[in-house]
Amino acid sequence: MNTKTDSPMRDLLILLSMTFALGLVAVSSASHAQIGFPGEEQEAAASDGELDQSLEGTIERGKLVYDSKCTFCHRADGMGVPGAFPPLVVGAKFDADPKIVDPLVALGLYKDGAMTAGTVDVQIDVVLNGITGTRMFAFKEQISTQEVADVVTYIRNAWGNDSGELVKPEQVEAVATN
Secondary structure (H helix, E strand, O other), rough: OOOHHHHHHHHHHHHHHHHHHHHHHHHHHOOOOOOOOOOOOOOOOOOOOOOOOOHHHHHHHHHHHHEEEEEEEOOOOOOEEOOOOOOOOOOOEEEOOHHHHHHHHHHEEEEOOOOOOHHHHHHHHHHHHHOOOOOOOOOOOOOOOHHHHHHHHHHHHOOOOOOOOOHHHHHHHHHHHH
């Protein structure tokens, strides 16, 4: 064995192993989790026990939910992963396999090669129940009714989506019971 070439290779393997181990620790920490796994709880955003029900307060809470549950797939900028996870930005182009696009078309979330806002009820249903046959999984067991309202409000008002719509927990409950 040539120790001069083995040493850099060994060092590279050690570095890769350490990087992998640190990544596992970071991902397993609830404060760094990007995908909402069952059992994780979102911290209450209100410090005085009363939630700010204004559009601005709801968007602020919705961003916290989005950052902890949605960014892994849909990215912080809402642009998703090309060909795999659709953008949430209205008008953003998205080209993917029909098995990804067809359910979006059926739900009214995709038309003519670009993403659309769809209805509030459809977005609530997608967050609650996911989209069958796709990578979009259900969050109804992972986040509260308030958090669903918050995150849908955030999505409908972030990245230039500026709908001005404020989703209320009562709307989430109505969709959940249908």
